[in-house]
Amino acid sequence: MEIRFNKNLYHLPALKKAIEDYRDFAKFVIENNKDYFVVKIDNISQEVRAVFQDEFCNYVLGLMR
Numbered sequence: 001m002e003i004r005f006n007k008n009l010y011h012l013p014a015l016k017k018a019i020e021d022y023r024d025f026a027k028f029v030i031e032n033n034k035d036y037f038v039v040k041i042d043n044i045s046q047e048v049r050a051v052f053q054d055e056f057c058n059y060v061l062g063l064m065r
Contacts, residue, residue, distance in 0.1 A: 001044065003053060004036040005060070012037060014063040022056055 005015060015037055019028045025045045031038040044052050 001041040001053060003039045003041065003057065005039065006036055008035075010037060010060065011064060014060055015039065017063055018056060018060045021059070025052065 012032075015030060019030065019039070022028070025048050026041045027043045029040040029042075031040065041052075041056075048055070
């Protein structure tokens with residue numbers, strides 16, 4: 001799975017904190033390109049796979065406040 005976070009909307013510290021908090025559910029790699037932070041996610045826990053992307057993105061948004 002790959003999720004792209006627009007740099008105009010998201011801050012790197014929030015992404016790093018979310019990755020740290022979700023590390024028990026998957027393996028993450030974050031890449032920094034011109035316009036986006038690209039988060040590559042592998043080995044997602046089977047018990048959360050169906051809702052993982054929505055929950056992770058919502059969590060990042062919550063950290064942005």
